[in-house]
Amino acid sequence: MSETNRIEYKSQLTKDLDLEKEVVAFLNYREGGNVYIGIDNDGKVCGLSDPDGDALKIKDRIRNNISPSAMGLFDVVAEKQDGKDVIRIIVASGSEKPYFKKKFGMTEKGCYIRMGTAAEPMPQFMIDKLFSSRTRNSIGKINSHRQDLGFEQLRIYYDEKKKTLNKQFRKNLELLTEDGFLNYAGYLLADENNISVKVAKYSGNSRVDLIENNEYGYCSIIKATKSVLNKMEIENRTAATITPKERNEQRLWNAIALREAIINAMVHNDYTREIAPKFEIFADRFEITSAGSLPEGLSKDEFFEGYSVPRNKELMRVFKDLEMVEQLGSGVPRILEYYGKACFHFSENFLRMEFPASERVTESSTTQVTPQVTPHVTPHVTPHVTPQVEKLLNVIDDTHNSQELMxxxxxxxxxxxxKSYLQPAVNAGLIELTIPDKPRSSKQQYRITEKGKQLRSSAMKLDKN
Structure with missing residues (x-):
């Protein structure tokens, strides 16, 4: 394969190789691009003798020799081609153009742009134009509302990945403004903030009847993201259809696409508006709404082709450090693989993703069962116990009133x-009233019966197996 406007080949990483020029050119190019080390100009694979060492050198050179910071805008990936080791540098289009080599500053010797298959010096008039319109309203440039912030949650997540946050982590992770104050990225990653992340659930296909309103905000955006992922893992149950010949199982939503969509929304949301992504479960679908439409300069076609323009490079870097994202530009293609372009809806100020459910999410009032096909949802304690009753059995451990159980x-x-939790459990003899002769008593409480305990114990044993 020959070089293109988005692909550059270099046979070896040497001190004489002007790697920074190639990376700067792609940072300034609206589509970004890829630099391959270990492949010559003719597309012949040469291979590398020390790919791990070269990868470290590449990261250091990009981090130290390019301005504005390119952290969160590039990936260095080791690959095999023709059985030989090569390195692929994935470069996203940056939002703070023009990027330049620090040594030469914002001049024609420091700024480059991709033109065809080559990195060409950027004319001074273009440098001046880009600088005058440079995006300054980003979470890295906005001061945090508070400066007395702690980052214990972030430390724990880094420790889990055997990565240590030293005393300079605020600077290293670009959580400070040029004046040395904590920026809005730091505010989002701190233990406490005022960002509310909600997962709402409705009984029907509209927002009329709200049945759950889970709130996971006011903490590190990493913790909030993990909470949303965990919640949707529980909601994304496996539906099974049993016929006389076979058992067909399918989850409500594709787990891979669901995870990518949730993380994409959290990383690329426009937090400068102080609005968090919103997650909503309907009877027929799951919706994610995030603030901000397409990044400036990115068309819908480029978006669908996987070109990456990270809106919040500081968040992207941390999510990559914690291995919550794999590589730049991989999220949208994974979603498209399962749901296609129709699941994306763009407006001037928002991006919404809709994922249809494989079957009704919330139970309808009537369920028809034929001898030929038996609808069945797993996991169940028994075929007669609904997921709602099963959840109730799992949380009740003493005597509780209805408000406590809710x-x-x-x-x-x-x-x-x-209707869906308490009454079915009582009717099945799994939950009993403490004042059975006065069911509407204001002092009424509920407790699990021996039958309920046995069913719950059986379910736990099945889960372990």
Whole structure:
């Protein structure tokens, strides 16, 4: 394969190789690009003798020799081609153009742009034009509302990946403004903030009947993201259709696409508007709405082809450090693989993703069962126990009133709780009333029966197996 406007080949990494020029050119190019080390100009694979050592040198050179900071805008990936080791440098288009080599500054010797298959010096008039329109309203340039912030949650997540945050981590992770104050990226990653991340659930296909309203915000955006992922892992149950010949299983949503979409929304949301992504579960679909439409200079076609223009490079870097994202530009193609372009909806100020469910998410009032096909949802304690009753059995451990049980289940709709959780459990003899002769008593409480305990114990054993 020959070089293109988005592909550059270099046979070896040497001190004489002007790697920074190639990277700067792609940072300034609206589509970004890829630099391959270990392949010559003719496309012949030469291979590298020390790919790991070369990868470290590449990261250091890009980090130290290019301005504005390119951290969060590039990946260095080791690959095999023709059985030989090569390195691929994935470069995203930056939002703070013009990028330049620090040694020469914002001049024609320091600024480059991709033209065809070559990195060409950027004319001074273009440098001046880009600088005058440079995006300054970013989370890296906005001062945090608070400067008395802690980062214990972030330290724990880095420790889990055997990475240490030293005393200079605020500077190293670009959580400070040029004046040395904590920026809005630091605010989002801190232990406490005022960003509310919600996962709402409705009984129908509209927002009329809210049955759950889970809030995971006011903490590190990393912790909030993991909480949303965990919540949706629980919601994304496996539906099974049993016929006389076979059992067909399918989750409500594709797990890979779901994870990519949630993380993409958290990383690329426009937080300068102080709005967090919103996650909503309907009876027929799952919706994600994030602030900000397409990044400036990126068309819909380029978006769908996987060209990456990270809106929040500081967040992208941390998410990559914690291995929550793999490489730049990989999220959208993975979503498209399962749901296609139709799941994306763009407006002037928002991006919405819609994922249809493989079957009804919330139970309808009537369920028809034929002898030929039996709808069945796993996991169940028994075929007669709904997921809602199963959840109730899992949380009840003493005597509780209805309000306490609703809070434990994170429910807000009392009518839905009684109809779908409490009453079926009582009717099945799994939950009993403490004042059975006065079911409407204000002092009424509920406790699990021996039958309920046996079913719960059986379910735990099945889960372990």
């Amino acid at each position: 809070e434990m289940l994170e429910l807000v709709n009392r009518k839905y709780f009684r």
